[in-house]
Amino acid sequence: MTDLLTLQKSFILAHIKEGDTCADFTMGNGHDTAFLSKAVGENGRVFAFDIQPGALVSTKKTLEGEGCPNNYVLINDSHHNAKNYIDTKIKAGMFNLGYMPGSGNKSLTTKRETTLPAVKGAIDMLDSGGIVLVAVYPGHEEGYLEGIMLEEYFKTISRFEMSVSKFQIVNSPTSPYFFIIEKK
Numbered sequence: 001m002t003d004l005l006t007l008q009k010s011f012i013l014a015h016i017k018e019g020d021t022c023a024d025f026t027m028g029n030g031h032d033t034a035f036l037s038k039a040v041g042e043n044g045r046v047f048a049f050d051i052q053p054g055a056l057v058s059t060k061k062t063l064e065g066e067g068c069p070n071n072y073v074l075i076n077d078s079h080h081n082a083k084n085y086i087d088t089k090i091k092a093g094m095f096n097l098g099y100m101p102g103s104g105n106k107s108l109t110t111k112r113e114t115t116l117p118a119v120k121g122a123i124d125m126l127d128s129g130g131i132v133l134v135a136v137y138p139g140h141e142e143g144y145l146e147g148i149m150l151e152e153y154f155k156t157i158s159r160f161e162m163s164v165s166k167f168q169i170v171n172s173p174t175s176p177y178f179f180i181i182e183k184k
Contacts, residue, residue: 004176007167008133009035011180012092015131016040020091024048025079025118026110030059032094037068046072047086049079079118082125089127095119097146098137109142112149119150123162123181132181139174147177154179
């Protein structure tokens with residue numbers, strides 16, 4: 001069976017190298033932040049965002065526990081404000097929409113009103129040959145609606161500027177799926 005997390009990482013790794021700048025737009029417990037930190041190495045830079053102060057604590061613990069290089073900036077702010085912190089092009093951006101796993105608070109989720117501006121901002125920051133990956137969790141109402149909204153937006157992007165793909169398990173409609181946006 002296809003492991004979506006492994007597949008996501010393989011797409012990201014095809015676009016980044018040592019020394020690149022990346023962003024984890026939904027920090028959560030820091031697993032994507034740690035993955036990006038290791039992938040870009042000591043000379044790279046990773047910006048990570050979350051509105052929950054507990055996410056910064058959990059992420060810091062993850063980064064230290066995994067022996068990541070000190071190449072990250074943890075930001076307690078919404079992902080739609082990323083342009084206020086990132087002043088360079090990024091090679092990769094990751095979004096893991098929904099709620100923070102293990103937080104015990106499934107009512108605090110990403111929301112359409114900030115997700116769409118955040119995704120648009122991430123795409124605007126993409127360097128040539130860069131990638132944005134957006135994981136969607138349609139098993140709850142807001143996640144389902146985020147997915148519909150994003151797909152409608154992605155249909156408007158010129159195929160001559162970006163390639164947008166969707167990876168979904170067809171016979172499991174409430175399973176997570178992801179979009180990949182690649183800048184030409």
